[in-house]
Amino acid sequence: MSASITGTDKVTLTRPSGARTIKNSLAAVYVTLATVLAIVPLASILYSVISKGFHLITSSSWWLQSQRGITPRREGGGLYHALVGTVEIALICAAIAVPIGVLGAIYLIEYARGKKVARAVSFAVDILSGIPSIVAALFIYALFITVFGFGRSAIAVSCALVLLMLPTVLRSTEEMLKLVPDTLREASYALGVPKWKTILKVVIPTAFSGISTGIVLGLARVMGETAPLLILVAYGQGINFSPTSDVMAALPTMINSGRDQAQQMPGYERVWGAALTLILIVMVLNLIARGIARMSKLKEK
């Protein structure tokens, strides 16, 4: 920079000195390369699952049949059994995690903001959000199976997933409640509305789309979780609706149980079909979450 001030009398409007231009270009090349490098794995993963699994998911039997009685050597069957398990486990998990998470966030923002007790709860949520899924699974195993003597079950999986979903729901709800301007709360109080009604009828509806987004993203995350399924329930090829049974299929374990087959077997292709289906479900949930977020009545800061 000093060169142009002291080195010449003329005003130079050309490019800066050589070294600086080169550095600038190198940086541009680097960030472009990094971006390409980040997109390559995504493209490769999508290519792999689509090229190997797409022909499977277009048939109706894929969505409507189970794998009962179908050996890896045989073609056919579907993932209805795993779909049932994945959806059921996720819904039971959400039924427990969503109320606790949303109410916990309400407590933190509406009642305890700035108080010491809020810091304690917040710290606990931080710990919870860092618990690896395998540790959550181990905890539920130790509690339900070692101590209480229950068998393995889909409900146990849901409970382990609660530990993972709870912090996601709570944190996203918290963020959304923070975005609700205090002027709205005051407007409601000024009408003589008690606090609880203000929260339920004014604050929550205003933040509703944001809270739903968090819930849907949390659901997407737990649907892809595998570790608790490995430890807490056995994979079965048949359809089972009972969440207390010790055998229940789910998409991640369907993938995991078939991955050791030889590459040429139809059973191996079904693994990729299941992977494609799982990606599709999770991505659709993510898109839904984005769609809901777009309807939000609150502007992000």
Added chain:
Amino acid sequence: MSVTETGESEALDPTRSPVAGHKDVSAHTPVPAVNPSPRRGAAPRASDSRSGVKLAKIGRAGDRTFLGVSAGSGALIVLLVVFVGVFLLVLALPSLLDNKANFLTSQEWKVSGSELRFGIAGLLWTTVLSSVVAMAVAVPIAIGVALFITQYAPRRVAGPLAFLVDLLAAVPSVVFGLWGIAVLGPRLVPVSEWLSTHLGFIPLFAPGIRSPGTVFVVAIVLAIMILPIVTAISRDVFMQTPRDHMEAALALGATRWETIRTAVLPYGRSGVISASMLGLGRALGETIAVMIILSKPADNAGFVPSLFAGGETFASKIANNAQEFDTPSKTGAYIASGLVLFIVTFAVNAVARVIAERGHAKS
């Protein structure tokens, strides 16, 4: 509904003097009333029959219930966390006490015989090695992507690009595992061989196994898995760089890169570091992708600290042996290793949070 009923008859009656019944108020003149006899404590009761305003009775049950329920949820979360910690510790302790090997320094893992001998040294090494390498690979790329999205790409490109990187976060880890062992792993074998041939004198790069199931492949897959997290957070902090910092640099004649170096990167530093730590935390606890890719060494094989060897991480060890949790002492050994993972992840996340908060305080 008391609001509509309250006092209409009285208030709308213009004949009723507003002063009636208030002899004790000394000043009604609209000048500053210096009240000689403050009536503090002698105020009439709210429900006083003389008063002109009827205040509605408000049920407080709703407020009390709602506060109770939400505070209960908060308390439940705290109790849950304490319970998880204490409970795991209680179940792990007997096995830890019976352990004949050194828990922290031994690489042995014999939990099924008559004698308990287990240590976490090998698990810790593989877990930390794979995660740290993953972070080292992912962070520079994530910074590049975040810079590209926030500083280089035109708006029309930046949005979809950010979306694509976010999509990567939507891929379940079991799919990463499948893809890693079937697609990426075989392609990385030549890279591993080249590295171990030329740098094999360093123990970290010593020749290991000739299969895709190496720590190296795991590390690369973990890097791809944490890339979207680190990118997303870095993107957010870069985006928040104050405009005037950047304009100040540009006004001094700085090139785009100089602007980034002097304004954007320093501003985003703590955010990027904390994002990297969060990514590291995720990588440490990853289970299924590691379990699918990493080949388990034979029981009698010695421990090889190389990137190109197989091995087991805390998470994959526990998941691999899930079917064997039949005795409390065995389960206790796995729980003990799970606890170590919990503590390590917690420490990493705590560091991330402290850095993020410090950065927040500064800006």
Added chain:
Amino acid sequence: MAKRIDVTDVDIFYGAFHAVADVSMTVEPRTVTAFIGPSGCGKSTLLRTLNRMHEVIPGAHVQGSVELDGTNLYAPGVDPVAVRRVVGMVFQRPNPFPSMSIFDNVASGLRLNGVKNKKVLSEAVERSLVAANLWNEVKDRLGKAGIGLSGGQQQRLCIARAIAVEPQVLLMDEPCSALDPISTLAIEDLIGELKEKYTVVIVTHNMQQAARVSDQTAFFNLAAQGKPGKLIEIGSTEKIFSNPDQKATEDYITGRFG
């Protein structure tokens, strides 16, 4: 339904901070009283103690008494929620509920307090919107979102919302400060109409506005930053603006400070 307000020896604190000291005043029914004064002089704070809204901030407390036709709003056992049902408030920035339609916004106060009868609600909504001079502009789109209106319309919607619950007193905290001149004029006209039914207290930064809309004006000031705000002078608007007793008031009115 207008009520008289007697403020007696009121001191307002936020934690240890003494925000307003020793204020006593009387506001007659069916009048408009304007609070004026420099920023930080405690006029908004005092306004918010009239419906106990300041208690929303943790640590806030009040000494002295505020009486509404003789009922002390700060007597033990008085519920602030009940106070706010009889003392309505309009805020600085229009704050319609974003999750509700125009109709629902106006009906919200009644509905959230338990009124379910549709006929009662729609009558109240129409009456309030008419009173707020907004009915003709929105009657064909009552189901549309309240935040879709212009700023001035939103503020009149908020006024309609406040008067739908038929309060005895209407407090306005700088209701025009976020509005353009035309919307401001509409609100000022509205204030003139509202005082036929309500006791109105308005905080304003705009002295011309105080002169235009109020019957009585109270001037607040503070000795220095960190010192409590004080009521310097209160009197008929005509007097305050033409011949105030205090020099500080005259200086402020004539624009010599503040």
